[in-house]
Amino acid sequence: MPPSADAPDLAVRTQGLSKAFGGRAVVRDLDLAVPRGAVYGFLGPNGSGKTTTIRMLLGLVGADAGSIEVLGAPIPEGARTVLPRVGALVEGPGFHPYFTGRANLERLDRLDASADPAGSAARIGAALDRVGLASAAGKKFRQYSLGMKQRLAIAAALLVPRDLLVLDEPTNGLDPQGTREIRALVASLGAEGVTVLISSHLLSEIEQVCSHLGIMNTGRLVAQGRVEELRAAQTTTTIVTTARPDAAGAVLRRLGLSEVTVSGEGASGIPTGQRPADIVAALVADGVPVDGFGTRRPSLEDLFVELTGEGFDVDG
Amino acid sequence: MASFLRALRSELRLIAGRRRNQVGLLVLMSLPVLIAIATKESTRHGGDNRGGPDFFDQITSNGLFVALAALGVEIGLFLPMALALISGDAIAGEAQTGTLRYVLTVPVGRVRLLAVKYAALLLAGLLACAAVAFTGGVVGAALFGTGSATTLSGSQIGVGATVWRILLATLYVAAGMAAVAAIGLFLSTLTEQPIAVVVMVMVVIAGSWILDAIPQVAWLHPWLVVDRWPAFADLMRDPPRWGTIRAGLGVDAAYAVVFLLAAWARFTSKDITS
Ligand SMILES: Nc1ncnc2c1ncn2[C@@H]1O[C@H](COP(=O)(O)OP(=O)(O)OP(=O)(O)O)[C@@H](O)[C@H]1O
């Protein structure tokens, strides 16, 4: 499908997507836009509806309202044609405990009608290599550690070359080393041109690899866009450290900064177009002894917390 | 078609590779051995003879009848139980282990998955019945020898004809298991607890046997799935009573169709949240 004017080439696009479980809205009016080639960080606190959204994208759960397009095909109608190009990890690994890692991958491979039977062993070997499980492939799944299980699930998602990877909390249960490896893997897949939709409730875990972010809160998408755009939209604060906070505050107000606050160590305000150099010049001209001058931009983490709230309790 | 067979092989490997199923098959196969040995012992000690066409009486004159006696015993509980167990694994079990969502996103179409699962259950049921009959035939022949057999109608048939009829009886019992598999597959789409499927299937089967034994509800008997299962004995009459066999197959097929349709309706519209 050719990219149209209003929608650049999107790997995933939902419009007005909604889902309720037993009368309780879990996903509400979701307009997801994941550009092709993006590494899209899908963030949200526990219970915000990430997994439910992902299940709908994969045709596992039916939507109550709205439309879904994955790689240009409508879901669930086009799932059969498009899902072979989509690798997925949904809510943790799921394998037969009494089968070895390799036998589990073999089973998934044999069920794939679009896979060439002759290349089965090579595909499985390559996928196991890629996640560093080659030497543990002969172990029963039940004997795997949590991290090994997670890796096997990622190997399954990489069994055949994919255009889109949907990874729901892929770093769950991994040690810091494993988390780093997954990040490196996602980055390398992104570099290969694979679109990656990766969910997490920890921004810090995926921030470094994401080109785009979508932030969910209680079933709604509260922010979405390129990481730089989200960052740029953040208001910066000018901070003056001085022995005469009141005088500094007066200067900032006179210059027209908004939300000027004065504290014991200095004053701060949000510039409304004033350049830092002019602010410093005005301060000096008024005889304010400037001990320190800086601008602070909130981190994405701050944005995330601001949008989703800091509360520990899960919204039931 | 080739990919369907590839998926079916993988499914059979899944069933056959499970230790519990291997042990289950051994249990099924041990019963005919028990029957043969017990009969040998009781004839040696001049034990009492039971009546009825349960083939126990014929065993001493022709060991092949152990196959039929064993089928007759196992059809009551063991064979349906075996089918209940593996049909519980089919969908509910995969939901419980979390493999269902990965199978469906391979992708395997839901209708196709049901077809593969049911085909595998059919073959597993056939294998179970054949294993019982085969073990019974072999052990019986070893302990009691073979020879011409006396049919329930009193006539004599040769060894070849006896084996042939035992083969038909096995297929007939397997048809009953096909109905159990369809019931189990449907129940399997309702829950994520395979053990719940086993319980529900056994409630249906045991309930049917109980109703089948209550004369006051005789009108209901022809509609019970189990009612004509023992009719495989009619294959040992001369000539075989094809009428009851046909009716029995008809009931089995009706149950299979109804429950497969129910499974289809349920599974294709179900939210997979496991
Ligand atoms: N099968 C279900 N039946 C009823 N409610 C459900 C079901 N599955 C999920 N929910 C509810 O939907 C909401 C969203 O769940 P979901 O699993 O999508 O959240 P999530 O964002 O993936 O959370 P987490 O970060 O904890 O994985 C939760 O409130 C949950 O209770």
Ligand SMILES: [Mg+2]
């Ligand atoms: Mg989740």
